[in-house]
Amino acid sequence: MLGEMPLPRLVIVSNRVGVPEGGARAGGLEVAIRPALKRRGGVWFGWSGRITDEDPGPAKTAQHDNVAYVTIDLRRDDYDEFYNGFANRVLWPILHYRLDLAEFSRRDLGGYLRVNEYFARHLEKILKDDDIVWVHDYHLMPLAQALRERGHKNKIGFFIHIPCPPPEILTALPNHERLIPALGFYDLIGFQTEVDANNFSRYLTDECRLKQVADDTFAIDGRSVRVGVFPVGVETEAFARLARRAVETAFVREVLDSLSGRAMIIGVDRLDYSKGIPERMHAFERFLANFPDWRGKVTYLQITPRSRTGIQEYADIGRTVGETVGRINGAYGEASWTPVRYINKAHSRTALAGLYRAARAALVTPLRDGMNLVAKEYVAAQNPDDPGVLVLSRFAGAAHECAAALLVNPYDSEGVAIALNRALAMPLDERRQRHAANFKVLVGNDLSRWAERFLATLEKPAMSAAPLRLAAGRVRT
Numbered sequence: 001m002l003g004e005m006p007l008p009r010l011v012i013v014s015n016r017v018g019v020p021e022g023g024a025r026a027g028g029l030e031v032a033i034r035p036a037l038k039r040r041g042g043v044w045f046g047w048s049g050r051i052t053d054e055d056p057g058p059a060k061t062a063q064h065d066n067v068a069y070v071t072i073d074l075r076r077d078d079y080d081e082f083y084n085g086f087a088n089r090v091l092w093p094i095l096h097y098r099l100d101l102a103e104f105s106r107r108d109l110g111g112y113l114r115v116n117e118y119f120a121r122h123l124e125k126i127l128k129d130d131d132i133v134w135v136h137d138y139h140l141m142p143l144a145q146a147l148r149e150r151g152h153k154n155k156i157g158f159f160i161h162i163p164c165p166p167p168e169i170l171t172a173l174p175n176h177e178r179l180i181p182a183l184g185f186y187d188l189i190g191f192q193t194e195v196d197a198n199n200f201s202r203y204l205t206d207e208c209r210l211k212q213v214a215d216d217t218f219a220i221d222g223r224s225v226r227v228g229v230f231p232v233g234v235e236t237e238a239f240a241r242l243a244r245r246a247v248e249t250a251f252v253r254e255v256l257d258s259l260s261g262r263a264m265i266i267g268v269d270r271l272d273y274s275k276g277i278p279e280r281m282h283a284f285e286r287f288l289a290n291f292p293d294w295r296g297k298v299t300y301l302q303i304t305p306r307s308r309t310g311i312q313e314y315a316d317i318g319r320t321v322g323e324t325v326g327r328i329n330g331a332y333g334e335a336s337w338t339p340v341r342y343i344n345k346a347h348s349r350t351a352l353a354g355l356y357r358a359a360r361a362a363l364v365t366p367l368r369d370g371m372n373l374v375a376k377e378y379v380a381a382q383n384p385d386d387p388g389v390l391v392l393s394r395f396a397g398a399a400h401e402c403a404a405a406l407l408v409n410p411y412d413s414e415g416v417a418i419a420l421n422r423a424l425a426m427p428l429d430e431r432r433q434r435h436a437a438n439f440k441v442l443v444g445n446d447l448s449r450w451a452e453r454f455l456a457t458l459e460k461p462a463m464s465a466a467p468l469r470l471a472a473g474r475v476r477t
């Protein structure tokens, strides 16, 4: 009897690498990738998180169980131009619909392309012919092109964890003709939502004049390039179990004791302008002003680890939030009650799971977000018999699945204040129904299915495509 064919090796590539016990911090991306990679085994390649003033030297490998973590250091000018510069001061704001915050420079674009070449050079040393390569996020859009130019014919997939705006915004990206069509060198390009995938497809049809040869397939340079929707999930049931245990820990008990019986509202976000934290603070201020009965009865805990501290906009947002919190606490606080607890310290997954379960409501109100796993984890963490209520921005990818949350427009602070009042006053029956509906969807789209679906689509044989030329980064029909 023939045994099962061994699966080809999986090589994950992302800017950050979640090396166990390593210094690097990969955030939401790590939460999504690690379980998939552990299940199948393989390689996780990317930046070590270290910056050096010398020659970065060879890649370092750390083997943990069935995963080899291969990391490279970045030179300081690469870090400044690639990471702080082009990735986070140009692509991040533009892809989050914030043209007003984008600061383009040709030097940073050069650094971005240079680091993608640097990644390709290192990958070349470890790639085998039949490896499946899965590249993640906006830092590495031209990587497939750099690999193809080195002769690699592997299946290469790309998943973008953040939004993709419509072509009217994408075309405001200087040199978009060099960058966006370069995604056509991947075999599969995955997005979080239909909206993102449609925006990208519209860029290919309107801007590059490409034709779809099937529903989700474009013919580019003689190859079939698929565009797909793969909403990232969480490990729903496992997270629910974790939260059940975590709510009993000494840490969560201490937090709850310190609230003296007040209801807790929770917000957890990286300190980033896309998360809408100042707008949310204004909404909470309106809530205290418009619904005075809640004064002294609720505490809003906002956990916000600092991020990308080398970038001016991030320092600005930190100052704005700090000042707003101070104003609210000054105006409404009592000697025995602080309305907003604002904390920059990062918390463990277990601590967050427990806090989510203990919170009567969660405010997840980004101005724009690819998915937002906090929203999903909050739902997963609830006690189904007495669940809290999720107040969720309609502009988070998670709103497509968590449609039974209270969906809000984060720019409308009065609307958010009304929703928060409704969440806190919601009868048990309605809370249960809303939670059950959201939980069911999240169990159906557990994180394990996300990776399986993406990889199965990537590995599916592609239909043959009529040759259309893709030259010098420009797609032409």
Ligand code: F6P
Residues within 6 Å of the ligand: 016, 025, 026, 027, 028, 029, 030, 137, 161, 162, 307, 308
């Ligand atoms: O997809 C969003 C992302 O870039 C992820 O890679 C990461 O989880 C998060 O933002 C944190 O960003 P950074 O790596 O810049 O700290």
